[in-house]
Amino acid sequence: MSHLSKRQFLKSMVGATALPTIQGPTLNQVFAQFANVPANTLAHQEGFWAAIRTAYPVTTDFIQLENGYYSLAAQPVLDSYLKHIQQVNAVSSYYMRTRQFNDKLESQTQLARLLGCSADELIITRNTTESLDTVIAGQNWKAGDEAVMAEQDYGAMLDMFRLQARRHGIVNKMISIPNHPQSDDELVNLYEKAITPKTRLLMVCHLVNITGQIMPIRQITEMAHKRNVEVIVDGAHAFGQLAFNISDLGGCDYYASSLHKWLGVPLGAGILYVRKDKIPGLWPMFGDSSFSDDNIRKLNHTGTHPVATDLAIQDAIRFHDSIGIERKQDRLRYLQRYWTDKVRNHPNIVLNTPSDPKRSCAIANVGIPKLKPAELSKALFEKYNIFTVAIDSPAVKGIRVTPHVYTTTAELDTFVKALKELAG
Structure with a gap:
């Protein structure tokens, strides 16, 4: 590779990292359509969030409710990431020493x-x-x-x-x-x-x-x-x-x-x-x-x-900014409250997360006293195809449930139904 082509490569690298995230016209149109809608109102506008979901390679193998450990990158971010790997690999140490x-x-x-x-x-x-x-x-x-x-x-x-x-x-x-x-x-x-x-x-x-x-x-x-x-x-x-x-x-x-x-x-x-x-x-x-x-x-x-x-x-960051942190926060809090409010007063279900909405956001912890956390997590996955994580500590016994912006209310309805059936 000539010195000139290396310089051109580096220029293209910088240019690539300065461009807006690639998004389909439908998603761009949705952002424009809802641009002036307050975040707390947009939190329960399912059409908007259904469009956001299309930007994520969400698995169809199970319902993912353990996004707290590691949540998947949006497809535009993943595509750029793979391109970065290829571009850096193309000139290897030249990039490492110069850019x-x-x-x-x-x-x-x-x-x-x-x-x-x-x-x-x-x-x-x-x-x-x-x-x-x-x-x-x-x-x-x-x-x-x-x-x-x-x-x-x-x-x-x-x-x-x-x-x-x-x-x-x-x-x-x-x-x-x-x-x-x-x-x-x-x-x-x-x-x-x-x-x-x-x-x-x-x-x-x-x-x-x-x-x-x-x-x-x-x-x-x-x-x-x-x-x-x-x-x-x-x-x-x-x-x-x-x-x-x-x-x-x-x-x-x-x-x-x-x-x-x-x-x-x-x-x-x-x-x-x-x-x-x-x-x-x-x-x-x-x-x-x-x-x-x-x-x-x-x-x-x-x-x-x-x-x-x-x-x-x-x-x-560009994809994150395109959604907006207030929108993300309000949607995540809405999703958590969507399912926790449905089980909060159930006699056989214990919530280990504060009831005050200001004291939590996406994450909540729920337990069923007759089941050990590992048993509850296992039953949810094996019987209902819902993935969570067991938390078994002296102060907290339950499963951690973590939806993300690509989680649907229909998935949470399935989870609530499963939880109530297991609770009896």
């Missing part, structure tokens, strides 16, 4: 826009676990230092805190979040009571992954900061699902999320936000002498990795 970091910076900048932070406060990681573990392991821990967290937090992060306890002698203070809190103050007070003069770091979920409960992050952050405690927020399920800005969270010190859950990026990308004044104090997990202590890129030494995923972030 890789500039293109990644563009993806980083667009993600920062969505989160509402500066691009020099955010890096692209592989997932939420890597992001949060970077912060937890990057603290300058001393024996006797304390950290506060909840038993409902994600297991990988709890494991990392346990590792720091083994390695540095820190003390982990565990609380338990009620499934049905009476107020924000109740939740804030739980965390506050666990704080002592030795507490250095508090971890809290923006949206609890096993129940779908949305936590009052601003109030918890402001309380912790008054006690000189830093706050790390696990936003694995919030980014791309909830309409929020980092400034809404009370000045939290660290925020992390995965992009393959609600933003619709192919597997392999996450984000880590570090408030600018907190960057110098974090130790990198991997050594890199290329950047100063106050440069967030010191935390982002990833080595050689699949760059097509980084490029596809821009495609996913």
Whole structure:
């Protein structure tokens, strides 16, 4: 390949990542038709969401109600992703040495826009676990230092805190979040009571992954900061699902999320936000002498990795923006309430998600006391072709149910019917 053709290739790469997502005329017409409809009204306009569903390669093998782990990318995003793989492969190391970091910076900048932070406060990681573990392991821990967290937090992060306890002698203070809190103050007070003069770091979920409960992050952050405690927020399920800005969270010190859950990026990308004044104090997990202590890129030494995923972030953001975060949020909340309201008062069904609509969005957890969570999940799949995930912990026993924007109310009707039959 000539030098000129390589340059032409690189130009086409940049051009491809700057073009609007390819969409069929029907979908474009639907967007235009509903452009001025308020998000909360559009949430139950089934025609609009049926058109959105056509943009996703939804399986017909079963009803997918476990979108929280990993939700499929829209077909236009997937098509672009595959094209990125082919284009990068065509010139291999030439792309890696000449365009890789500039293109990644563009993806980083667009993600920062969505989160509402500066691009020099955010890096692209592989997932939420890597992001949060970077912060937890990057603290300058001393024996006797304390950290506060909840038993409902994600297991990988709890494991990392346990590792720091083994390695540095820190003390982990565990609380338990009620499934049905009476107020924000109740939740804030739980965390506050666990704080002592030795507490250095508090971890809290923006949206609890096993129940779908949305936590009052601003109030918890402001309380912790008054006690000189830093706050790390696990936003694995919030980014791309909830309409929020980092400034809404009370000045939290660290925020992390995965992009393959609600933003619709192919597997392999996450984000880590570090408030600018907190960057110098974090130790990198991997050594890199290329950047100063106050440069967030010191935390982002990833080595050689699949760059097509980084490029596809821009495609996913365009598709995400075409729908709109308020529309997504309101539709997802509507879908969750659509099915939970139908079983909420059933004598043999237990909902482990708050009834207040403001305290949850897409995710909810439901159980049938006579069935173990694994038995319920298995019965739903084997008898009714509905895929969910079992959650069996001391505080939460049930299945996590996670619809997405491509989920139909007819599918949820099938799920409700199955749940009632199993409950008896």
